[in-house]
Amino acid sequence: MDLTGKVAVVTGASKGIGREIARLYSEKGAQVIGFYFTSEVGLQDTKNTNIDLLKVDISNTENCVELYNFIIEKYKKIDILVNCAGITEDALTRKMTEEQFDRVISVNLKGVWNFTRLIGPHMQLNGGGSIINISSIVGEYGNIGQANYAATKAGVIGMTKTWAREFTMKNGNVRVNAIAPGYTMTDMLNSVPQNLLDKFASQTMLGRLAQPIEIANVALFLASDMSSYITGTTIDVNGGMRL
Structure with missing residues (x-):
């Protein structure tokens, strides 16, 4: 699954799943532009030189347009977009x-729309590309106390299906897919009590929670030519938590 010569944009690239995706893409030969907002520390220790980090508020439309124009001017194209x-x-x-409610909607839903509405048509004009949206098991099944988060992650799946239809018009050949991770050992789980983490792990068929690299491996597959006939789908990566 070689990505040599590809230009990949990864949002949320400084932590967790986004960080692992950025690193993996870089190792596979892609030029990666990683977006962060709160911290870039997570990628400072990488040995790869083909990762550029840019600070951006993805909920700010003007900020996104500026960054998009900068990337196109510098790299001339975008082959892969990961909304993480x-x-x-x-x-x-x-x-x-x-x-x-508004903050979560603004980042998790509008933020995905902000970049995709720019990059999707660009890929369409260039004759192809891969867009990967990171949803969640919560977007599929809901979760107590997360009505706002669940709404955004369910919305991401809806947009994925819509964009899979739109960006193949006029022979656009842009593939759009979603990944719905189960509970994954990232900073988001730092505040979750250990007894709850153990409970979540026991609910999976594999008896454990995911590591970020396991989600990144699926994102690599969807970015590569190995998935050339897959679009408009959501891949569950949850250890068999919901069967």
């Missing part, structure tokens, strides 16, 4: 504030 950036603002619905 996301946040949580958890609370029971009766306690959730409007600000909590």
Whole structure:
């Protein structure tokens, strides 16, 4: 699954799943442009020189347009887009504030739309590309205290199916797919009590939670020519948690 000569944009590239995807793509030969917002520390220790880190607020449309224009001017093309950036603002619905709801929608849903509406048509004009949206098991099955997060991740799946239809029009040949990870050992789980993590692990067929690289491996497959006939689908990577 060689990505030599490819240009890949990865949002949320400084932590967790996004960091592993950026590193893996880089190791496989891609020029990676990784977006971060809160911290770039996660990729500072990489030995690869073909990762450029850019700070961007993906919920800010003007900021996204500026970054898109910069990338096209510098690299001339974008072959792969991974929409991985996301946040949580958890609370029971009766306690959730409007600000909590709006922040999660703005980053997790509008942020995905902001870059895809620019990069998708670019790929279409160039005759092809791969867009990979990181959804979640929560977007498929819901979760107590995460109405806002679940809504965004379900919305990402809906946009994935829509874009798979739109970006193949006029022989665009752009593949758009989603990955729905189960509970994965990233910073998002740092605040979850160990007894709950153990409970989640026991609910999987494999008896454990995922490591970020296991999600990144699926993203590599979807970015490569090995998945050339896969589009409009959601791949569950949850250890058999929901069967």
